[in-house]
Amino acid sequence: MSFKPANNIQDLQYFGEFGGVNPSISDSSTYTFLSAKTMFDTFEGNAEGCYLYSRHSSPSNLYLGQALASMEGTEAATVTASGMGAITAVLMQLCGSGEHIVSSRTIYGGTYAFLKNFAPRMGMETSFVDITDLDKVENSITPKTKILYCESVSNPLLEVADLTALAKIAQKHDLKLIVDNTFSPLSISPKILGADVVIHSLTKFINGSSDTVGGVVCGSQEFIDSLRNVNDGAAMLLGSTMDSLRSASILKNLRTLHIRMQQHSKNALYLAEQFENLGLKTVYPGLKSHASHELFKSMMNKAYGYGGMLTIDVGSLEKANALMELMQERNLGYLAVSLGFYKTLFSAPGSSTSSEIPEEEQKEMGLSEGLIRFSIGLDADIERTFQRMHQAMKDLNVL
Numbered sequence: 562m563s564f565k566p567a568n569n570i571q572d573l574q575y576f577g578e579f580g581g582v583n584p585s586i587s588d589s590s591t592y593t594f595l596s597a598k599t600m601f602d603t604f605e606g607n608a609e610g611c612y613l614y615s616r617h618s619s620p621s622n623l624y625l626g627q628a629l630a631s632m633e634g635t636e637a638a639t640v641t642a643s644g645m646g647a648i649t650a651v652l653m654q655l656c657g658s659g660e661h662i663v664s665s666r667t668i669y670g671g672t673y674a675f676l677k678n679f680a681p682r683m684g685m686e687t688s689f690v691d692i693t694d695l696d697k698v699e700n701s702i703t704p705k706t707k708i709l710y711c712e713s714v715s716n717p718l719l720e721v722a723d724l725t726a727l728a729k730i731a732q733k734h735d736l737k738l739i740v741d742n743t744f745s746p747l748s749i750s751p752k753i754l755g756a757d758v759v760i761h762s763l764t765k766f767i768n769g770s771s772d773t774v775g776g777v778v779c780g781s782q783e784f785i786d787s788l789r790n791v792n793d794g795a796a797m798l799l800g801s802t803m804d805s806l807r808s809a810s811i812l813k814n815l816r817t818l819h820i821r822m823q824q825h826s827k828n829a830l831y832l833a834e835q836f837e838n839l840g841l842k843t844v845y846p847g848l849k850s851h852a853s854h855e856l857f858k859s860m861m862n863k864a865y866g867y868g869g870m871l872t873i874d875v876g877s878l879e880k881a882n883a884l885m886e887l888m889q890e891r892n893l894g895y896l897a898v899s900l901g902f903y904k905t906l907f908s909a910p911g912s913s914t915s916s917e918i919p920e921e922e923q924k925e926m927g928l929s930e931g932l933i934r935f936s937i938g939l940d941a942d943i944e945r946t947f948q949r950m951h952q953a954m955k956d957l958n959v960l
């Protein structure tokens with residue numbers, strides 16, 4: 562594939578007010594106008610390049626949005642205060658009372674909880690399906706369906722969505738394909754494969770320093786304008802706005818994303834191969850044993866690898882907890898949710914990040930209680946890390 566997301570970021574040029582190599586931060590909530598007429602036109606969305614009020618847009622947020630749109634190959638993007646702020650705004654913009662969503666059943670716990678428990682209060686119904694079963698996906702579509710929703714690589718089971726095939730189904734039924742690409746930035750470019758809207762939690766790999774939450778919606782200029790519309794735009798009216806100081810710091814971190822993703826992927830592939838060799842049930846899209854290894858390969862931007870996320874199953878929650886505590890004690894990573902940090906992070910999703918999903922449903926989708934989800938860090942010496950992890954597993958009789 563010839564799409565080069567990191568080049569697109571690299572090629573952007575921004576200068577600060579005094580010729581600085583970083584853009585100036587717009588430290589203002591409101592903006593003055595020389596003429597009252599221009600203020601009115603800005604409200605109506607007809608004054609290009611004018612700023613009104615920072616919940617609507619700000620120069621710093623536009624810079625970050627532009628960089629992320631370039632990364633995903635979309636016309637435009639708008640940043641939000643969190644990943645959930647992006648997801649809920651998109652779902653509510655495109656779907657309303659009496660309408661229907663077809664969603665992958667293995668999605669981020671917060672997204673699942675929103676669709677399952679909150680959206681019905683607004684008359685929005687969701688069918689949760691196995692996203693790898695394309696017939697099931699298509700058969701779940703009704704005349705009321707507006708949205709097909711999935712994650713390119715799902716949380717926490719690392720199922721891979723066939724985005725090209727899903728885009729065809731969406732097009733055939735006049736649905737919007739919305740893809741949460743949080744687990745695979747740079748590796749997978751959903752828009753290039755046919756998605757209509759691409760969402761990220763910037764909290765994770767993209768910012769990469771676990772110091773803030775943030776989100777982004779990437780899509781057509783028309784859709785992004787609709788989200789920001791002062792009269793009926795969900796991003797504008799629900800108020801999930803990113804602060805300019807934060808968007809400036811995320812933009813600076815974004816510039817090293819390509820190097821970080823290469824290292825996350827390299828380390829994760831090494832550990833996944835070693836864990837599998839030890840006989841552990843290991844899930845990583847870069848392993849030939851992964852059901853969607855070939856599919857991931859066919860969709861990926863090769864330079865960035867298969868991502869930094871992997872899971873192992875150690876058989877029981879007790880063993881999982883003991884291993885995670887010991888690994889933390891030995892400074893091999895942190896027992897923490899979230900992902901995309903320089904340190905390895907691990908958690909047992911069944912009792913943490915996916916605890917919103919009822920136990921029976923967890924079982925049905927293959928989310929076992931002994932599952933440990935790893936976000937592999939940027940360790941310079943991953944062989945040493947593996948040896949220490951192996952020792953911890955031996956000490957606890959996990960193997």
Ligand SMILES: *Cc1c(COP(=O)(O)O)cnc(C)c1O
Nearest residue numbers: 643644645669743762764774775
């Ligand atoms: C973390 C996460 C979210 C939610 O993002 P926040 O920034 O925490 O609101 C959504 N989707 C995925 C896949 C995530 O990992």
